[in-house]
Amino acid sequence: MALMPIIIAPDARLKIKTKPxxxxxxxxxxLMDNMLETMYAANGIGLAAPxxxxxxxxxxxxxxxxxxxxxxxKMANPEIIAVSPNDxxxxxxxxxxxxxxxxxxxxxxxxxRYLNENNKIVEIDADGILATCIxxxxxxxxxxxxxxxxxxxxxxxILRKLKKVKKQVAET
Ligand code: NI
Numbered sequence: 001m002a003l004m005p006i007i008i009a010p011d012a013r014l015k016i017k018t019k020p021x022x023x024x025x026x027x028x029x030x031l032m033d034n035m036l037e038t039m040y041a042a043n044g045i046g047l048a049a050p051x052x053x054x055x056x057x058x059x060x061x062x063x064x065x066x067x068x069x070x071x072x073x074k075m076a077n078p079e080i081i082a083v084s085p086n087d088x089x090x091x092x093x094x095x096x097x098x099x100x101x102x103x104x105x106x107x108x109x110x111x112x113r114y115l116n117e118n119n120k121i122v123e124i125d126a127d128g129i130l131a132t133c134i135x136x137x138x139x140x141x142x143x144x145x146x147x148x149x150x151x152x153x154x155x156x157x158i159l160r161k162l163k164k165v166k167k168q169v170a171e172t
Contacts, residue, residue, distance in 0.1 A: 004052040006095050007051055020057045048137045088132070106132055
């Protein structure tokens, strides 16, 4: 396994729509494992392939609390097949927008279909923080960031600050 560098916004690679995988082979499995290791190392609860510069439809999540056992879920080609009529507001963050957070409204619970690490089709129901996390990661596969769900004013403020930090890092 290997850690992968995480792309920080604003970056054109975070705005690209990904392509589905044909099937989950050894290469996709390795990508999933590397993404999971990268996510854990960064203290994240979710990571999508475009965040590490890969344009395949792959995400990993683990929303277990600190005291609980790890509960990693590795998905290729995730697809939402049902959403609850109720919405929920969660404060979201993103490893590609470090130190910025905002409230985002999304469906409270979802039913999801995906290919697991063994290339098997799996269907799960998710609610609470897991539902939020999966929807956030699936947005990345469409080139959508959580700041695209908030006002342009707040979004531009966050992206401007991130740009400034990048510039400072580049100059040092
Ligand atoms: Ni994110």
